[in-house]
Amino acid sequence: MTVEPNIRAVPRRDDIQGLRAIGALLVAIYHIWIGRVSGGVDVFFIVSGYLLIASLARQAEAEHRVDLVLFTTKLARRLLPSSFLVLAVIATSAPFWLPRMQWQTVMQQIAASSVYLENWLLATAAIDYLARDEVASPVQHYWAMAAQVQCLLILGAAVAVFTLIRRRPSRTDLLAFLISVFALSLAYSIYSTSRNQAFAYYDTFARIWEFALGGITGLLLPGINLSPIHRTIGGWIGLVAILSCGIVLEISTVFPGYAALWPTLAAAAILVCGNGPPLRFGVARLLAARPLVWLGDISYFLYLWHWPILVFYLTYSYQTSAGPIEGAVVLIVSIVLSHATTRMLDGRFPGRKNDDRPLQTAFGAIIALAVIAAGLFVWRGEAARSMAEERLRVADPARYPGAAIKGLAAGSSEVPVHPGAMTARWDDADVYRDGCHQSLLGTTLLSCSYGPRGASHTLALVGGSHSVHWLPALQGVLQRYPDWKIVTYTKSSCVLSSQESSEVPAYRDACTKWNELLMERLLATKPNLIFTTSTRVIDGIEEVPAGYQRQWAKLAAAGIPVVAMRDTPWFGFDVPECVEINGRFSPKCIVERDSVLAPINPTRAVSFRENLHFLDFSDYFCTAEMCPAVIGNVQVYYDKHHVTATYMRTLSEALARQLAPLMRDAKPLAQK
Template sequence: MSSPVPPARPVFRADVQGLRAVAVIAVILNHVIGWPAGGFAGVDVFFVISGFLITGLLLRDREEHGRISLRRFYAKRMRRILPAAVTVLIATSVAAYFLFNRPRAISTLWDAVSSLLFVSNWRFAAEGTDYFQATDAVSPLQHFWSLSVEEQFYLVWPWLMLLVLAVAARSVRASTNRVRIAVGTTLAVIVAASFVYALWETATSPAPAYFSTLSRVWELGVGALLAAAAPALARLPLPVRVLGGWIGLAGILSSFFVISADTPFPGPWAAFPVLATALVIAAGVGGRQRHLVPLVNPVSVFFGDLSYSLYLWHFPILVFLLVLMPQQTTTVTLLILGLTLAVSLVSYFLIEQPLHRSPWLAGAGGGTGEALAATEEGQDARDARRAAWQGWRERFGAQFILSSLGLVVIVVAVVVTAQVTLRGGPSAAAPGAPGSPGAPAAASPNDGSGAGDTAGQPAVNPEDELQAQLAEAAAATSWPGDLSPSLDDVIAAGSSTNPARACFDIGATPDFGSCTWGSGDAPNHLYLVGDSEALSYAPAFKALAEGSDGTWKVTTVGLYGCRFTDVLIQNEGAGVMDACQQRKQDVASHIVSDAPQLVVVSNAYALGKASDGRPITVGDIVASTTTETAKYGASGRLVYLAPPPLGASLGQCYSPATSPQNCNVGIDQAWQDFQSATAAAAAATGDHVVSSLPFSCANGVCPAFAGTLPTKYDSVHLTPAFAEHLAPSIRWELGALGLF
């Protein structure tokens, strides 16, 4: 048996602090400006560092004291992690209350609770959050997922180490080498198993895999493995260490540019920054890395010291400032970066560093105050604690005062900036707004619909009033106080109050009778079919049937997320792909059997991929739609009802503290391409097209409300109340075609 290795005292690792600086800068730049594309891999650098430092701390504790003190370990972790984290969680929750709409503020509060309990990664995974494809309001606390993963590792790994040590060593005099070999073997198994799991989960469930503890623990395990192998790594020759350090640094930097949102992550591509980080850390075990100037210079070390505060604050600041100033100009970007740095500095000197170095919890098992422990040997514990706190106040008193003054300056600057911004009205013309580049001309009421004789129509076009309401809303600079339902309510409710919701649910095809409105013996029958766009129009058609004096009945049926095309288009909704084909077949069979006087089809105007993964174009989707509708045997009696143009995400753009101009959008190019292609296809088959522009947008601008009604509850779906309000307009459009 080899002789025990003397316990290595912890030494300051300037290169590790430099790695932290590189990692946090990469993450912040990726989040704020989207460059470098793989900057999010900086989190993986943090994981390796954490695994290395925590395991090294535990091993040294065992080698110096003969055992691992979990009380001492968790006391240190609490002092290090909690003060700054809790401050950010409280500040973010308070800011969300004032700046977010109610549903988003409540969601942020629950995000804060899950972050405080270190389970936010599980919450985001359970909610289906896609880190790379955020289509709705992003949580200002989403970045806490990585902290949750680390803390879950800290919670489990020390206990597992105790078990391993109990098996490997019968007494405290057991060989240090034997202990490290046992720990290293255990880690090797964990790393291998977790990496294999990461490969599998990334391939099968990429969105949850990003947040998954099981698919990430191998990264912390690699760092822990380095700590277990430290005595061997310390014997590496200097040339090998120099070369390894530079290769590792080059690997980390290149990974930020090689990896992107389209790269399978974390399995296997997280291995690139993880192994590169491991090289740098391993190269520095045997001595200072003075040659790695990019990492060990004073500036990098300082930003490494500041990295935790920078990481915690940057994302809430980014999200909140983009609520107040949604047009991210260069000035706004610089403001985000500058405010992040300023707040992080104050947080570091006012909260993080002083409380990390305080005697708080020191009596629970040791900690930073070795002086406290020594003093307690010779005097009363209460006196020792009083002396420790007195020394702490003397050390950090001036720093606390200066940091507090800095905080006051920041608060005043933020309040003044917010007031100027909010009083200034819209920061820029809405995309596609009149006068902006590429703004479309105002649409005629039947633009693209092929309208015919309007004989028998009401004397006044109901769309004229709608256009006036939409134009007034598009020009508004403050939210009206009489919206009913409120924007908060429609965001929270979504489609749950839609009377046809069950007729579009995933699962078995619903009973068609329960999805039919109007008189059962009505001479005319209309079918409304399609995906969630058809569902959002359903209240309008229900109102048409019930107001037709017994002349029409309407059946509305489809499937949320299932476009009525011959080609199966991918959708990530649970159960959608399994139910889609059967639902379309059942609908086609009923239409053929009932031979209705009119069939209205409404699908999303969005690109996608076929079920086999191949991208499909606008032309492909439109052609596939006409192939599907040809199965109905209703040529000449088909109407393609366009969805509203893609709008801003209401959950993201609506804030009671900002202008409704933030929710104004133009008519997106994809909508225009789909509408043109659909009109051409319908003309070729003798069918019809109804544009949604007359009741969605005015003069090329699509607002979030019209009159006293919110128009949408997200970025594209009509609110049930507004859809019902559209019944006269849709009747006008169908009447203009001679179909209703």
Template sequence: MVEPNIRAVPRRDDIQGLRAIGALLVAIYHIWIGRVSGGVDVFFIVSGYLLIGSLARQAEAGHHVDLVLFATKLARRLLPSSFLVVAVIAMSAPFWLPRMRWEAGIHQIAASSAYVENWFLATAAIDYLARDEVGSPVQHYWAMSAQVQCLLILAAGIAIFALIRRRPSRTDLLVFLTSVFALSLAYSIYSTSRNQAFAYYDTFARIWEFALGAIARLLLPGIILSPTLRTVGGWVGLAAILSCGILLEVSTVFPGYAALWPTLAAAAILVCGDGPPLRFGVARLLAARPLTWLGDISYCLYLWHWPILVFYLTYTYQTSAGPIEGSVVLLVSIVLSYLTTRIVEARFPRRKKDDRPLQTAFGAIIALAVIAAGLFVWRVEAAQSMAEERLRVVDPEHYPGAAIKGLAAGSSEIPVHPGPMTARWDDADVYRDGCHQSLLGTALLSCSYGPRDASHTLALVGGSHSVHWLPALQGVLQRYPEWKIVTYTKSSCVLSSEVSSDVPAYRDACTKWNELLMERLLTTKPDLIFTTSTRVVGGVEEVPAGYQRQWEKLAAAGIPIVAMRDTPWFGFDVPECVEINGRFSPKCTVERNSVLAPISPTRAVSFKKNLHFLDFSDHFCTAEICPAVIGNVQVYYDKHHVTATYMRTLSEELARQLAPLLCHAEPLARK
């Protein structure tokens, strides 16, 4: 992603080369390495250096900071190519994008067109059920969205500051920009430490990068470096940029203090490259014709490389591109970038003074209307497909699910249910009823299912893998009208005294929620608790010690516990695999011994008082494999959550195994 050329400084070919390096890093890491390089952060620094630095120099010179003109020039540089790529994706995606991704794709294209894709992804990053979704063809628009927002915020800040100070000095502007830099960086460090997934896309955690670029621009006249320092500083900066993605897991530690690595490196190159050319300076390399040529098309290269890669990986059902295939993806992206730059951007010349904001706004509206029309047609087709799936009659004869003998995959003549358009929504009622706590929430949300005057209560507690047993339990309790279900569930948070999470905010929220949950359970004393008993930790299935400590406290209070062995976790989106490859494809199965221990680890638990273990693994796996479709029913609606439809087919067997507890239970407390 590359910034528009709105600047008041002479063209520096080394900056074009720096753009090329950033674009190549982004593309190469996406295509072959499957990681984030830090190249986007380099672009942010260059944007701040050229654009915000230019505005600051205008304010220093006493010129009026025209926000309308700034926004118009920004739009004329960014929107034509950006909207073209979005329009191509919107028109073509229904023909190649799996229907599993249609809903998210439509929403993300709309968000990208409005330049709020970063906030869409920030929200999805804390939505536990959305974190495992495959990247959309416009996911890379998050950086462009964050860039535009940061540029407009800083431009507005400088304009307001210039009005207050009338003709601010360079020192005044440096104090202002340094204050913005410090505040944003402090917030970025704090936010990253608490919730890195959200902070990564957070505009306010990124503003400091643009401010740093502008600070470098303002400091240039006062920086006098010897040729030796300029030479060493430039090459050290380039080495730091190239090594960043190799030595750091950028996607999991940015944008906090770790992002100072590539941003300071880019700032060093910009500062050291200013001045007379050096014989051995890094600017000579960056100003080489091949790099400057790539720099000229680097904005479009950023736009095109990601959707081309997503198309290839989707079409071939691969998770990464090989050397030859990746080279083809990169070559196609470069060709499209060149054509877009020459044909599209050439029709929107950049003038030093552009006084046609209304014409620019009208053009943007027309482009958005074209994109909206494509999305509307796509949405209608999606709605029709979804309606057909929802109207499908799911009878036990054609859709036996777990009741089929031997876990056979079923008949290829009968459509799999739920289908690709509805599988994501085939989950438990608690999500729609607002009873499931989020990753960051701590309050005990609860819903009750069954007769209000029921004399017995079954408490369903734990994380989302407890939740997906609710449809089966609802089927069980239809046979026992004296029972009701009360839910206490939270995303990625199990009933345990030890909470493990890479995100401190999630860990703290889960710990607090567990404290409140135990207090509630020990106070209300439900007649039976249903939860999960195992978890795969480091590739090994075990019964965590934290689980057992909570069970002991509850059992000591006389509360019986049913602990169900956890269901398999796949390493890929299961229903999407079925849609692309078919229900019988071995690509859509996993070996049983890779997801489940040969012998259930619950057998090693010595504590047994008021504790009853259930193991339904044979209803999800044969002796060798765990299939994706059983009895014509889709078993999973993502990588590891079980569909409500399949769970309902387990109700009869679950009722049989729970019968001794449900038939002979005595209420411990009246609700």
């Protein structure tokens, strides 16, 4: 993945090619067999900074200027043909093997990857609660290349501006500048990771320090004179640290803060200790071995190819991970493709890249980009046609009884499942489109009202997304009670509780603040009825958290009735995607009831009941033994655990029967 535009080129070191090979192999092996992140990407980042940022700094020192245009064009000429080629293959082939559930998301990601903005698209999705459950796309790995290009351009521009201001910068000046950038970016990275790690992981500004560290290493290298024994020990310690990083750390949950110093400092140590005369027992001797150098030469394409090939296999086989043999096939195919495409584009292996063929490489990049655009155009047209066809289906009670079907049967295979694969993801409650559902980081109390404006009674729908998905059912209930309206107070991943348990500090703090404002509003307005959830699965156990009960007690003391609904099942996989690939009757798309719900409703253990009414609709989602994905020809879930609006509407009649005594006897607000 690392590139060399030959700005103030330095002699080629074969051990650096071997280090690239280690980074690429770690990324591929961890993705294929371990299902974790290895830290190999961070090794690439250090090498890029070492080769490119240090080269720019040396140019600034020697020539008192930085040719940023040359740097950018050479970077583009090396990157674009390769990345566009793989994107073109994915864009033209994915409609034939990718589940339709993913089409919209993957098309967006291909477009973002084409302009090297994939990392920001994923960062946004990381704070979109509903998008966090989407399965990986075949171009998700392009985030690292996007972050790399952005960091290199930002640092390159920063060095150019610093050189312009300083006019005749010395190496000491440039080192001080890069160290300052390193310190500022690392400090931001540590803070951002502690507050919102999911966003920080893809944040360009939380990654700049890694490239700056590589540049610092390159500038310091000529002045470092280590003894052979120190070079030997330091190099092997660096390699062991890189190899062990992904095993010891859960990188996907702690990077890129201070934990990322582990692989980056290790890579820097290898770069330092490998400089100089070859050592008999030095790590550079291993890294310069011909097989590793050969893999290093194709490492860029190996990074590009291994992920879509793995996603293709996992999609085709409907597996969550590859076995030893299958994974080996994925890796071998990736290596063969990488070798072939590297030779095809470069004519020869890296080291003398295609700098002498600018027109040819530019023309190839333009052709590939045109193929990507054409593929997306045709693909989008087919997606629009499929979506329009699905929307023509009318969820009438005869064909789509949903929860009203006897015994929760799966329905008839002759009737298409509704909502279908193209529309299920958007079959959710109105609050998302109406802009009154608060985000993960927001604290403002957003609200929407549904029902007659002059209604004398109010039902407050309160809590997180699992409260939200009951809104369509409640809207059906209100059709029987014209003097009632629904007022919503909802926030992603934030329930009505006095104690938020999110592992992300920023989410936890936002939820706590939101709950404070919510309770103030509820106690001030005193709605006739509050509807929320009563249980939550924590560490695999369904329970009624103490924080829930404390809030209920406060509301009960104020005379506000609370209806608390038992939470709906959480599946461990994308349910509609499973139905699309395997069929509605497949055992793969069904979970055992005991695995998602406690044998006995935990609300039975709650001691106080004053103004508190528990509902349990789990029998509308599960039989005594299992929980199906499709009931009465209706798709029950639109992701891993959120219920479709279509299925919820089929529960309106049953919910109305349960709420009737409370709604019928409620006094108007003016009389309370």
